[in-house]
Amino acid sequence: MHAGAGVLCVILAAALAGAGCLSAIFPDPVTPTPTVTPEPTVVPATTTPSAITMTSALALEPADMPADYILKERTDLTYSETDQVLRDQGWRGGYMVAYYRMNKAKDDLTGFRQVIGLYSRENMNLVFSIKKEAVVTENDTGDTLYELPCPVLGEHTYAFRKPTTDPFSSTYTIMFTKKNVYEELTMGGTTTDYETLKTLAQAAADKIQ
Numbered sequence: 228m229h230a231g232a233g234v235l236c237v238i239l240a241a242a243l244a245g246a247g248c249l250s251a252i253f254p255d256p257v258t259p260t261p262t263v264t265p266e267p268t269v270v271p272a273t274t275t276p277s278a279i280t281m282t283s284a285l286a287l288e289p290a291d292m293p294a295d296y297i298l299k300e301r302t303d304l305t306y307s308e309t310d311q312v313l314r315d316q317g318w319r320g321g322y323m324v325a326y327y328r329m330n331k332a333k334d335d336l337t338g339f340r341q342v343i344g345l346y347s348r349e350n351m352n353l354v355f356s357i358k359k360e361a362v363v364t365e366n367d368t369g370d371t372l373y374e375l376p377c378p379v380l381g382e383h384t385y386a387f388r389k390p391t392t393d394p395f396s397s398t399y400t401i402m403f404t405k406k407n408v409y410e411e412l413t414m415g416g417t418t419t420d421y422e423t424l425k426t427l428a429q430a431a432a433d434k435i436q
């Protein structure tokens with residue numbers, strides 16, 4: 228009886244010792260502390276409007292025009308044919324393109340012209356003021372100029388109608404600036420359409436990226 232109890236004590240002692248050794252070799256798993264990854268700091272990007280340098284790329288192409296308009300002329304504008312007051316505003320280059328539509332059977336002749344100028348970006352407010360003032364001062368016929376509503380095409384937009392004598396209808400003009408670009412689009416002739424001119428002006432503004 229005593230011998231059996233002694234054997235049992237020896238077995239229990241061995242088991243406890245074994246458990247201690249096993250725990251030393253295979254310790255209880257420790258739950259790792261989750262690693263917190265900080266959210267990246269978003270730095271606002273400073274966007275500087277890029278300057279346009281190619282005037283010809285801004286000109287309306289035949290594919291941009293209504294199907295019945297024909298290309299009449301397209302050319303670079305030179306420094307010598309630019310007013311000195313505009314040269315002083317950092318004139319960088321210019322371009323002009325002209326189209327016309329003709330229907331001899333109806334004595335219909337309508338013309339369209341787009342004039343583009345590049346200037347120093349910081350002078351665009353003054354460039355627009357000079358151009359707009361010239362519209363009034365050069366109106367030597369005494370005809371009333373009627374300002375028209377027009378979608379905003381850039382930093383400045385101004386549109387007007389100038390009545391003309393028969394057999395021609397009114398002449399419509401849209402002026403706008405966007406980035407370092409000044410544009411002036413004019414339509415005149417026997418049959419004019421201001422809605423078409425607005426569409427063309429929007430297409431011209433969209434080319435300035």
